[in-house]
Amino acid sequence: MIESKAWDWSKNQSTQWLVPAIEACYLSESWKSKGFKRFLDLGCGLGRHSIYFAQKGYEVNSVDLSDYGINHLKNWAEKENLNIKADVCDMLNLPFANDTFDCIIAYNVIYHTDTKGFIKSLEEIKRVLKNxxxxxxxxxxxxxxxxxxxxQYKHVDNNTILRDExxxxxxxxxxxxxxxxxKKYFREFDFVGIPVEQTEYNMDNTEQMSKHFKFIVKK
Structure with a gap:
């Protein structure tokens, strides 16, 4: 299993990581309607979703491998007068008891590992997520x-590469x-709707694009 490596947030120059993703509004209202309260922002980065969900009244725990990201979130939460528990930790070993959280966001997070690490991270998510x-x-x-x-890149395994751009x-x-x-990796979860594959284009060079799957599963 490859060793986890944090983003170097000190080199980030984009403000997009300070604005909640468009899905956050839907998730907040949907999960509130189900009576969910305890929320985990897994791989919180600079804290955009942690702040948003705390403002919506959720009990928020936030974790990330980056000291810079966690310190940024703590300072942001203090300025907003929000009670957010934020800790540095590896997604391969979450510091929470079994069945702790009602809902979890892992936005652009657990694919930052190799296949063995992905499987281990998913096991940890399932462990800390309530029934x-x-x-x-x-x-x-x-x-x-x-x-x-x-x-063009160094291969770690058939599913994993190291990028350097x-x-x-x-x-x-x-x-x-x-x-x-x-289907294989999430076979022990129930799908809440069908996974959606979305394309993001570089508008300066539309030949450059990335594709992500986005979906919700239930334990």
């Missing part, structure tokens, strides 16, 4: 340009899936 609890997750698609051009995630592993992989 009938829900997970929203994004995963890299094998239809992405980077995977289709994977001969972005300073924030240089030499961070990237694990890719197709729909059959999703």
């Amino acid at each position: 009938k609890g829900e997970l929203f997750i994004t995963l890299l698609s094998k239809n992405s340009l980077t995977y289709q051009s994977a001969d 972005d300073d924030t995630e240089r030499n961070v592993p990237h694990f890719y899936v197709d729909i059959e992989d999703i």
Whole structure:
């Protein structure tokens, strides 16, 4: 299993990581309607979803491998007068008891490992998620340009490469899936709707694009 490696958030220059993803609004209202309260932001980065869900009244725990990210979130939460429990930890070993959380977001997170690490991370998510609890997750698609051009990169295994085009995630592993992989790895969960594959284009060069799967599963 490859050693986990944090994003270097000190080199980030994009403000997009300070704005909640568009799915956050839907998830907040959907999970509130189900009586969910305890929320885990897994791989919280700079804290955009942690802040949003805390503002919506959730009991928020946040974890990330990056000291920089966790310190940024703690300072942000203090300014907003929000009570968020934020800790540095590896997604392969979550510091929580079994059946702790009603809902979890793993946004652009657990694909930053190899196949063995992905399986271990998913086991940890299932362990800390309550029965009938829900997970929203994004995963890299094998239809992405980077995977289709994977001969440019160092391979870790058949699903995983090391990319080096972005300073924030240089030499961070990237694990890719197709729909059959999703069916296999999430066979112990129930799907809440059908997985959706979305394409993101570089508008300066539309030949450059990435594809992600986004979906919700229930334990």
